[in-house]
Amino acid sequence: MPALDALVAAGYDVVAVYTQPDRPAGRGRQPRPSAVKTAARHHGLTVEQPDRPGGASAQAQLAAYQPDVMVVAAYGLILPPAVLAIPTYGCLNIHASLLPRWRGAAPIQRAIEAGDAETGVCLMEMEAGLDTGPVIATRPTPIAPDDTGATVHDRLAGLGAGLLVDTLGAWLNGERRATPQADTGVTHAGKISADEAWIDWQRPAVETERRIRAFDPWPVMRAQRGDDRLKVWRAEAVAGSATPHAPGTVVAVGEKGIDVQTGDGLLRLQCVQAPGGRAQPVADFLRGHPVYAGETLD
Structure with a gap:
């Protein structure tokens, strides 16, 4: 939500917000909207929740919005190349690590688990590979001895929102500079299992x-x-x-x-x-x- 809130506060025209379908939650297992959907509704924004974002109808709907750029943060679903190609200036992902370290689903948890002294956020240009795209900008932060997955998540969410707003204007104005990730130092943050x-x-x-x-x-x-x-x-x-x-x-x-x-x-x-x-x-x-x-x- 911090990234969405920051875009709205900065005056960007958010034509639609995509989030996963409502999932059953709580003791009654009733469908519950995601926090992103709740935030989007608060701002009066259009919400899309396709089951298959790569499906033909979902692609057609996205194309109809004629987006300049698409910003992705912890969406949780893989976007196919056909979707990534729709926005005029590409798709940007806010990733919660200093790439190429900790590509994948659980970068925050794996960084703490491994005893890393530092982590951060990257704004990267998305491509077909899993978190392999070139990096536009980064913002680091130390991992304190008492940090948890929750505290690091919240801190990186704020850092990522600030990094996005500080970078997006130049990207849309044609200053599109991104650095390919190094081939060395690659680690993978596998999904957490119960x-x-x-x-x-x-x-x-x-x-x-x-x-x-x-x-x-x-x-x-x-x-x-x-x-x-x-x-x-x-x-x-x-x-x-x-x-x-x-x-x-x-x-x-x-x-x-x-x-x-x-x-x-x-x-x-x-x-x-x-x-x-x-x-x-x-x-x-x-x-x-x-x-x-x-x-x-x-």
């Missing part, structure tokens, strides 16, 4: 800490405690920790956290969520859910 959210206690604590931050707000890392699935929202690797316990063993319990042995070091769980409950600091969680040293988490 199956990845189970903590592997054999892995080092520092890796699991990064994954917990990366998978906030979705799918949220979790551990099995008896019959319950315990969601872990925040944790930290305890420096210099070494015990003889098997991975997954609860070593210590206190108001600062629940210390669990991993394959390398202790992981201190600091904010957790029981089934049917809400996320809580460990000190609050323990009042209703006692945890004891010697327990094993799977």
Whole structure:
């Protein structure tokens, strides 16, 4: 939404906003509009939601708008070359990484998970390949030790909106300069799967800490405690920790956290969520859910 809001605020004539069809959501599984659709309606803009953006009727509708340029941000569907060729000045994509690092569906999460010190946004010219097009402009930002997928997403959304508005005028005026991506340093950010959210206690604590931050707000890392699935929202690797316990063993319990042995070091769980409950600091969680040293988490 920040990119759309920024375009409207800058006075650009947004002839239509494309977003995916409404999806079932919530306990009632009723169709719910995307945040983009809601923002577009707020601005009084036309909304299109084709099931197949590459289909003949969708292409004809897009061509009828006679767009100068199309701006794409996390659309979630692949656009075929025939669609990319419709706008007079091409299609521009706001991508949440510093390309060619982290091409693909989950660049924010994969950057945090890998321990990258920096990420950013790119404005790139789209082509048939997945995030392979030439880069028009970039804007970097550091990844802080306490950053999560949510905080980095929100920061990059703002940076991307600013980058778009700062760059688009020159692009439409004929100053269309883009730099081909380097052939080296290419990495791929595969789509996040819910199956990845189970903590592997054999892995080092520092890796699991990064994954917990990366998978906030979705799918949220979790551990099995008896019959319950315990969601872990925040944790930290305890420096210099070494015990003889098997991975997954609860070593210590206190108001600062629940210390669990991993394959390398202790992981201190600091904010957790029981089934049917809400996320809580460990000190609050323990009042209703006692945890004891010697327990094993799977």
